[in-house]
Amino acid sequence: MSDIRVRFAPSPTGYLHIGGARTALFNYLFARHTGGKYILRIEDTDKKRSTKESVNNLISSLKWLGLDWDEGPGIDGPFAPYFQTERFGIYNEYIEKLLMNGSAYKCFCTEDELKTERDRQLKAHLPVKYSGKCKNLTKEEIGKYEDEGRSFVIRFKVPENRKIKFCDIVHKETEFNSNILSDFVIKRADGYPTYNFTVVIDDAKMRITHVLRGDDHLSNTPKQILLYEALDFPIPQFGHLSMILGKDGSRLSKRHGATSVEEFQKQGYLSEALINFLALLGWSPPEKNGKTREFMTKEELIRYFDINSVSKTSAIMNIEKLKWMNGCYIRNLDTQKMMEYFPNLKSDPFFQGDEKRAINYIKASRSYYDTLNDAVVYLDNFKKWSLNTDILKDFKNPEYIELISNLVDMLKKTSVINPDMVGNIFKEVSQKTGLKGKNLYHPIRFILSGKIEGPELQHFFTVVPKEEIILRLKKGLEFLRKK
């Protein structure tokens, strides 16, 4: 047990994004590897965009991934509550403190004024920054504005000419000059505190020791450090993880396809595969015999994970590789486990409740899947059928007619159909007709599936009902006999 405490702090304004999932994963792995605590905190201070559905979705995605938290929603813990909207009392206390010690001030500028100013700066090629107009308002002016009922925000007073240095776990020595920083808003006109403020209060109050988050927060860090200092809080260690990008190298968005964990779940990805894949984005375990360890269980990920060997480079999400990895995971599942993913399969009209045939189907087709959903799609190879006369017209020789009619006769006499039986039947028709290899299998395949490629032929007999097989063979026979 260590005193390391980390957190994942999503805002419930949508689904759990794949980048967020990776951030959560790295926090989780770091905590589990070091014996620290992993906390989930919901940052819902954006009242316009935060939704309850989002919270539920976030939580269910995190649970599906197996990223269980030690403190947070549903569990609570010594630093509850873990929803920011329930912590306003705490925030107000510290806002008062900053106001009192002169680190913050009320700003009465209107949004229009600010926008005009910003446009002017942009035009003049100047850095975009709040002028500090309200910084030195006198008590009388403030009183007057308040009497007029003007709304105001509270801004943090950024000290001038300060060098803010910190050692980022990923980026190493990092330095900012405070002059590039604006006096940023910490409390909105509607009384809601802002992100840069709440995150500091909560991380401090929750005794977070390591802040592992996305790269996009790197430039927020100096602001936050200034707040830690003004509030006299111990400063945690920061680690800024690289972004995950779409195929074209731009920020991952809807046009790149699935971006949320829920979508991947729905598409039939296994959480183990997604986790494994995500872990390898921006981190790699120690090699084994000169080869990258590609497949790792959660336990192995925890064992090997090292926050110090996380990469600075942003990574493009390669769905092809995820698919491949997912397919490998599916193939490694035992049949029993596999069937659990398809509770409704045997109720498919095609199987008519016959679980044995459903199992046979899964066994026959699993090597074709990239995702679990492919199991449903692939079933058509057995289910859908039409006589492919284009291919079959090349098999109008008497020996093939003999082959098929023999096969039909034998099937009629067989009551039990299992792989061994099918093997025997093939052997027998082969002896009777003298056909073997391609000449034996191809005509049967073409008649039964209507295709030139597909799963092993024997499987058709264990998956498709006997009556249906006989029907297809008879139709084929009919065609072959026609002059």
Added chain:
RNA sequence: GUCCCCAUCGUCUAGGGGUUAGGACACCGGGUUUUCAACCCGGCAGCAGGGGUUCAAUUCCCCUUGGGGACACCA
């Protein structure tokens, strides 16, 4: 526009002052199979460019280029 971050095969990455620059996906070829998939074997492919430093640079430094991010009363 201003500031910040990043740069090894197409992609994910290992490596690091002297290496035949390693692995994986994808791709191509071969094997296996009645066919396809799976599986096994093999192959193609990379240090963004330009300056330094050094006996030696892909590795260290600078510039350029390219990509990404921040600059909100979003988080």
